[in-house]
Amino acid sequence: MRSIFNFIVAPKEERYNNKKQIGDNELILNTEISDHRYISRNAIVLETPLAEKTDIKKGDEVIVHHNVFRRWYDVRGKEKNSSSYFEEDKYFITTDQIFLYKRKDKWHAPKGFCFVKPLKSNDKFTTDQERPLIGIIKYTDKALEKNGIKNECLVGFTPSSEYEFVIEGERMYRVPTNSISIKYEYQGDEEEYNPVWCQPT
Numbered sequence: 001m002r003s004i005f006n007f008i009v010a011p012k013e014e015r016y017n018n019k020k021q022i023g024d025n026e027l028i029l030n031t032e033i034s035d036h037r038y039i040s041r042n043a044i045v046l047e048t049p050l051a052e053k054t055d056i057k058k059g060d061e062v063i064v065h066h067n068v069f070r071r072w073y074d075v076r077g078k079e080k081n082s083s084s085y086f087e088e089d090k091y092f093i094t095t096d097q098i099f100l101y102k103r104k105d106k107w108h109a110p111k112g113f114c115f116v117k118p119l120k121s122n123d124k125f126t127t128d129q130e131r132p133l134i135g136i137i138k139y140t141d142k143a144l145e146k147n148g149i150k151n152e153c154l155v156g157f158t159p160s161s162e163y164e165f166v167i168e169g170e171r172m173y174r175v176p177t178n179s180i181s182i183k184y185e186y187q188g189d190e191e192e193y194n195p196v197w198c199q200p201t
Contacts, residue, residue, distance in 0.1 A: 002049070004049060004050050006049055006094055007094070008046045008047040008086065008091070008092060009046060009068070009093055010043060010046055011042070013040065013042070041066055041069075042061060042063060043062050043064045043069075044059065044060070045057065045059060045061075045062055055101075055108070055111075057103065062102070063100040063101075064097055065097040067084070068082060068084045069082065069084075070082050095110070100167065107139050108141075109139040112141060112178075114139060114140045114144055114174075115137070115138045116135035116136065116137055116155065116162070116175050117136045117173075118131070118135045119192060120192065122189055122191075133156055133157055136153070136190070136192060137149060137151050138151060138152075141177055144180065149180065154183070154184040155181075155184065157180050158179045158181050161179035162174070170198070171198045
């Protein structure tokens with residue numbers, strides 16, 4: 001079965017990512033079903049849409065919007081699935097709900113977006129941990145590549161264009177490609193910034 005306009009996906013593992021292994025013990029980090037920070041965002045594409053041309057293929061792993069697998073309570077306190085829910089372990093999602101896709105162990109950014117790794121601040125006169133509006137391209141799209149901006153390039157981006165993600169233990173920003181404002185040359189003092197809280201134990 002294929003949808004005309006939607007992808008059909010399934011959670012890669014579980015719908016919620018709220019457990020952490022500490023030695024031989026399993027720690028439950030959160031018990032609230034509505035907290036988006038503990039909802040799994042990793043999915044597997046079961047089917048692609050019939051009416052849309054896409055680089056994403058059946059079997060690809062994708063990073064999806066946090067509301068796709070989310071459950072919530074209505075005004076009567078009844079627990080419900082998200083509007084994406086179709087049937088057990090199957091969800092309908094649109095193209096704009098997919099943020100990254102992985103094929104052959106390599107992540108790719110969909111058209112119109114890239115992912116940027118922030119840099120550690122080297123300013124002694126600020127308490128900020130990272131340098132503002134600058135970072136290293138980790139996952140680029142084809143439009144940026146055509147303009148000579150590839151993975152590992154040092155770039156600047158416009159204010160308020162970034163949205164935070166943690167991908168495989170790395171914190172980075174999703175930035176629209178048209179918000180990449182400049183390509184810098186490396187000065188040799190750049191250090192990627194990855195907080196301890198997002199790193200796997």
